[in-house]
Amino acid sequence: MARMVLNETSYFGAGCRKELPAELKRRGYNSALVVTDKDLVKFGVAKMVTDVLDNAGVKYGIFDDIKANPTVKNVKDCLAKFNELKPDVIIAIGGGSVIDTAKAVSIIVENPDFADVVSLEGVADTKKRGYPMVAFATTSGTAAEVTINYVITDEKAHRKLVCVDPNDIPTLAFNDAEMMMSMPKGLTASTGMDALTHAIESYITPGATPISDLLSWNSIKFIAENLRTAVADGKNAEAREKMALGSYVTGMAFSNVGLGIVHSMAHPLGARFDIAHGVANALLLPFVMEYNKPAALAKYRDIARAMGVDVNGMTDEQAADSAIEAVRKLSVDIGIPQRLSDIGIKESDLQQLSEDAFIDPCTGGNPRKTSVKEILEIYKKAL
Numbered sequence: 001m002a003r004m005v006l007n008e009t010s011y012f013g014a015g016c017r018k019e020l021p022a023e024l025k026r027r028g029y030n031s032a033l034v035v036t037d038k039d040l041v042k043f044g045v046a047k048m049v050t051d052v053l054d055n056a057g058v059k060y061g062i063f064d065d066i067k068a069n070p071t072v073k074n075v076k077d078c079l080a081k082f083n084e085l086k087p088d089v090i091i092a093i094g095g096g097s098v099i100d101t102a103k104a105v106s107i108i109v110e111n112p113d114f115a116d117v118v119s120l121e122g123v124a125d126t127k128k129r130g131y132p133m134v135a136f137a138t139t140s141g142t143a144a145e146v147t148i149n150y151v152i153t154d155e156k157a158h159r160k161l162v163c164v165d166p167n168d169i170p171t172l173a174f175n176d177a178e179m180m181m182s183m184p185k186g187l188t189a190s191t192g193m194d195a196l197t198h199a200i201e202s203y204i205t206p207g208a209t210p211i212s213d214l215l216s217w218n219s220i221k222f223i224a225e226n227l228r229t230a231v232a233d234g235k236n237a238e239a240r241e242k243m244a245l246g247s248y249v250t251g252m253a254f255s256n257v258g259l260g261i262v263h264s265m266a267h268p269l270g271a272r273f274d275i276a277h278g279v280a281n282a283l284l285l286p287f288v289m290e291y292n293k294p295a296a297l298a299k300y301r302d303i304a305r306a307m308g309v310d311v312n313g314m315t316d317e318q319a320a321d322s323a324i325e326a327v328r329k330l331s332v333d334i335g336i337p338q339r340l341s342d343i344g345i346k347e348s349d350l351q352q353l354s355e356d357a358f359i360d361p362c363t364g365g366n367p368r369k370t371s372v373k374e375i376l377e378i379y380k381k382a383l
Contacts, residue, residue: 002209004256005148005166010173012245014237017049017136017176021056027171029088029132032060035078035102036093040064045138046093048179053091061085069270069277070097071155072117075104082109082131089132092170093179095191096142096277099135100150103168106130111167118154121161122361128167135170138179140230140243141191141278143198143251145173153271160267162361169255175248177240185231188243189334190278192227195247196220196327197262197281200289200303202254204296205365212253219253220306222246224330231334258365261357262288265375268356275343282336283343286328287382293320295368300324340383350379 011019024030032053036046041064053060063081066074078101082090092102104117110128114120135145144150148169152161183191196219202208203216223246229239265288266280293300300320304311307326311319337343345353354376357363363370 002211002256004211004252005169006252007146007169007173008171010146010175010248012175012248014176014178014241017052017174017179020049020052020134020174021058023172024056024058024089027132030058031085031087032058032089032091033082033085033087034060034062034091034093035066035098035105036062036064037066037098038064040094040138043182045179045182049091049093049136060087060091066098066101068097069153069274070101071153073155074101075108075117075152078102078105079108079115089134091134091136093136093138095137095139096144096151099142099144099170100152102133102135103130103144103150104152104163106133107165107168117152118161120152120163120165123164126165126167130168133170134172134174136174136176136179137244137247139183139187139191140180140240140247141194143195143247143255145170145175146248146251147255149255151267158272159356160271162267164361173248175244177237177244180240180244181235183234185234186335188231188234189227189336190276190282192223192230192243192334193282193285193331193336194278195243195250196223196227197285198254198259199223199246199250200285200327201259201262201365202250202257203303204292204299204367205258205260206367207257207365209257212257215249215253217302217306219246219250220303222249224307224326227330228333259362260288260292260366261363261370261375263362264357264360264366265353265379267360267362268353269345271356272349272353273344279337279343282331283338283340284382286324286331287378289324289327291374291378292366292368293324340379345383347380347383350376350383353379
């Protein structure tokens with residue numbers, strides 16, 4: 001059996017944000033809470049949407065106090081702003097941090113028993129669909145606008161709460177490449193590699209289906225063909241469009257079939273050391289691919305092909321190695337740090353990271369059964 005939970009309506013293409021007023025009007029929404037972050041306000045990205053709201057006469061208030069790894073406090077503060085405004089709809093403008101915060105607020109508004117936020121961890125038994133929400137993606141990486149997942153950092157426990165809830169998916173999703181043009185090179189690189197990690201992990205997870213395979217494989221291909229260009233020339237419209245599509249498409253896949261231990265190992269890096277999620281995923285991906293190779297050999301041949309490798313005449317082992325090398329080379333080419341030591345991690349940190357990673361919800365989706373000891377060995381290789 002396979003299940004696909006998707007947005008009610010999604011828009012793609014440069015300028016598609018202009019369709020927002022008609023969608024709000026059709027649903028009778030006249031006021032909004034705009035959830036974003038301070039950088040997106042500072043650099044005028046949020047304004048690209050609020051200008052549309054202004055022109056349509058839609059009233060709104062803004063909440064922009066969100067960290068790169070959003071916290072329980074961020075959610076509670078945003079919820080307080082919601083309760084102050086009492087809007088008809090929540091409009092999230094941002095990457096995963098912003099959209100994840102908005103998802104948590106959306107769920108709590110309709111399911112107040114979870115107002116402590118921490119009880120949302122895992123597959124929470126919420127009864128009602130979240131409050132109406134529109135998500136504008138400003139990065140091509142997290143696919144938070146199309147997934148049923150969100151991640152909030154419990155700052156007191158120094159761990160990430162991975163939440164999975166079909167009730168949280170935004171009603172409307174917008175992927176407007178014009179809103180992604182101002183992303184700096186580093187953010188383009190890390191979020192692009194985050195999307196590639198989603199695509200590869202969802203392709204090799206035991207829960208994969210023929211539908212998710214179709215989505216994941218094409219996403220790998222889109223990213224392999226366009227990420228270097230998007231990093232080198234952020235104004236390249238075609239590359240931005242393809243990266244936006246690649247991120248969304250793999251979101252459709254992994255949201256419904258799961259991920260693996262790249263994410264399990266990246267989450268504690270973010271929770272304990274505030275490492276950007278995309279950077280953590282990108283750095284760990286080749287090392288975890290090496291570890292998982294025996295459990296996904298045939299699919300690694302497909303990954304190599306999607307990465308642009310000519311695998312004719314190669315054995316499965318050779319093709320798998322070429323897939324890993326292609327991923328590593330892409331990471332190097334776009335400036336991703338290659339060692340945990342490069343981002344401040346010490347060997348003394350690895351045991352706790354391994355224990356945290358092993359109990360992460362994503363561990364169950366890995367194609368190779370693992371242990372704290374084996375995860376520790378991967379961390380050591382990546383150090």
